[in-house]
Amino acid sequence: MAEPVRVFITGASSGIGRALAMAYAREGASLVLLGRDAERLEASARACLEAGAENAETHVADVRDREAMARVVQAAFGERPIDILVANAGVATGLMRGQLLETPDAVRAMLKINVDGVFNTVEPVILPMCARKSGRIAIVGSMAGVRSLPYSPSYCAAKAATHMWADSLRGGLAPHGVSVSLIVPGFVKTPMSARTRSWQPGAMSDERAALIIKRGLERRRPVIAFPLFMYAAMRFFALLPPAVVDGVMRRFHVDVPETPERETS
Template sequence: MTRILSVLITGASSGLGAGLAKNYAAPEVHLVLTGRDAARLEATAVACRDKGATVATGLFDISEPEPFGAWLTAQDEATPLDLVIAAAGVSAGTGEGDMPEGVDLAAMQIRSNLLGTIHTVEPLLPRLIARKAGHVAVVASTAALRGLPYSPGYSASKAGIRAYGEAIRALLGPKGVMVSVVVPGFFDTPMTDRWKGPTPFMLSLDKMVAAIRKGLDARKARIVVPRLLALGQVAADLLPAAIGDRIVRGFRFHIEPGR
């Protein structure tokens, strides 16, 4: 197992990003953490420092490439990154009466989730390629496997992340850079609290973090947790469209406003 001494994690002010940051925190480990909420990001940083890690933090809207990209390269220049985890994400859904999300809400999710991932990864790739080393992890979702009718923008953004991760893994493997595509299902976070509907195979945040960490330590190309939920999504996608549509339409939920 490759020893990880320097880790970048986006979305570290809450949820999966914060959980992964605390999991990786240890003496001799340097963490580079980003988020949108200053108080919560600092709380994560304090918890990581208490475990012996050194921590650098940055408040950014990662849907905008600059100054985020320049900051990332400066961080890598100071302490070359072994692992880059693009975990930041937002969610939304359809309105009352299953009305469409509208351009603004759908575009916000595409910018934050898909473009935010690209803005995290692309500035660092030339440096990782030059070192012929490094590991990139992008966090998609089981919603990427078959679009959900009540969260079309989110599904599209996560499908884009999955495709992007699969593509750059094939591109970068011969150049010495590992890429993992993480496909999680439901787990206990503030984002999930806003989900009003069924949550099959729900995991605690700690169990999801442990499963992802195990997969990253093993340098797996794909980390799918839980597999049964993913298999259901894939099955719905492989069935004739009319049947698949009926199945996902019956999986009713509503996402309360918020980010």
């Protein structure tokens, strides 16, 4: 009998990460769940076990800590090879109406989590997966990484960076049996998106988003974008003259509160 799939997920205490963990739990997966809030993380693990997970190992960890993340990933892989790794942890920050400059410390903190955190999560698993010639890596991006938005400049920059990195990894690792999927969600009803005050076309539940992601990973799709109409629109906007798109974007009233995270030494 085949062993249950082993899935490693960061940001697993809420939102898409938790919903994805639950989706795999219902199929009896072996889970490794990471988050920073011990209480919420343990609650997620209990829910996964009740849903049918073979086990739900938890690690309270900050993705910004490169050495700690390397230890966690290597330990998890050493116990049983990781079949699917999902670099999901992230935070959002942006501008309120009338605000011209994002708070520099908030920007640096967001970049550490959304860019360095993704690198810190994925890098330790690349060589072991390539040695096995098996494995799937999923990197969570955003529609904001497809075409820049004037109300969240640094967040767009962070997601664009992860998009490019995922694209590069995909081409480089495919010959070694490792697939890389870039996840490009639109508006998903999570605590993070609830902070943004704007029109949210195509908004969906985190449970539905998780099922779309899971199905895409099963099919080893290089890009898992949803909703498709929004992804197509953002790709189209990226082809139009910048002045035209910028003018349209300025017509929307959007408030993106800054993250409470702050840069740490």
